[in-house]
Amino acid sequence: ELKVEQNPLFLSMQEGKNYTIYCNYSTTSDRLYWYRQDPGKSLESLFVLLSNGAVKQEGRLMASLDTKARLSTLHITAAVHDLSATYFCAVDIADDMRFGAGTRLTVKP
């Protein structure tokens, strides 16, 4: 059975600091997605990674994919309060997408 594991599950950061969220998955897949969810809201697509070595950046967030290691990372640079949310990675398998448990990020002043 496919497993998608994120760590850490909870992350509290100071503003201005850097940190990385990890997403490991247990099956072969060339497509990985990162989503953001604010409390009580739906999921917003952040990044779509479609091949080994793919790297995408948007503002203070950068995502990468290593399909051989079955690992994706979401790197946060110089965190700001507005980044506080829950971040999910999701792996595309055959007909559908399976999600990690999410990383709840809190950025403190």
Next chain:
Amino acid sequence: NAGVMQNPRHLVRRRGQEARLRCSPMKGHSHVYWYRQLPEEGLKFMVYLQKENIIDESGMPKERFSAEFPKEGPSILRIQQVVRGDSAAYFCASSPLGQGGSHGYTFGSGTRLTVV
């Protein structure tokens, strides 16, 4: 383009009643997925449907839960004889292809079901 439309946004049901959740996919999307999110948890896949067909229902509980996506109209997730453990947010997503592709899925705003 109105995006993925789910209704109702909030639904309260007493134990034993039926809950019907509706999802209209984005225009041009014929693939619909339902996920359940328990409080403080991630999204659990429930079912994947195309028009008039259930493609994968491996995540759906065997009893009380059913889903359909008729030729005309929205996709419906039906929960019969609801219990307190059914309280959760139910998200619908759609895509133009049978996989995430180059854009991933587009999610609706969810239906928050509370069973009292």
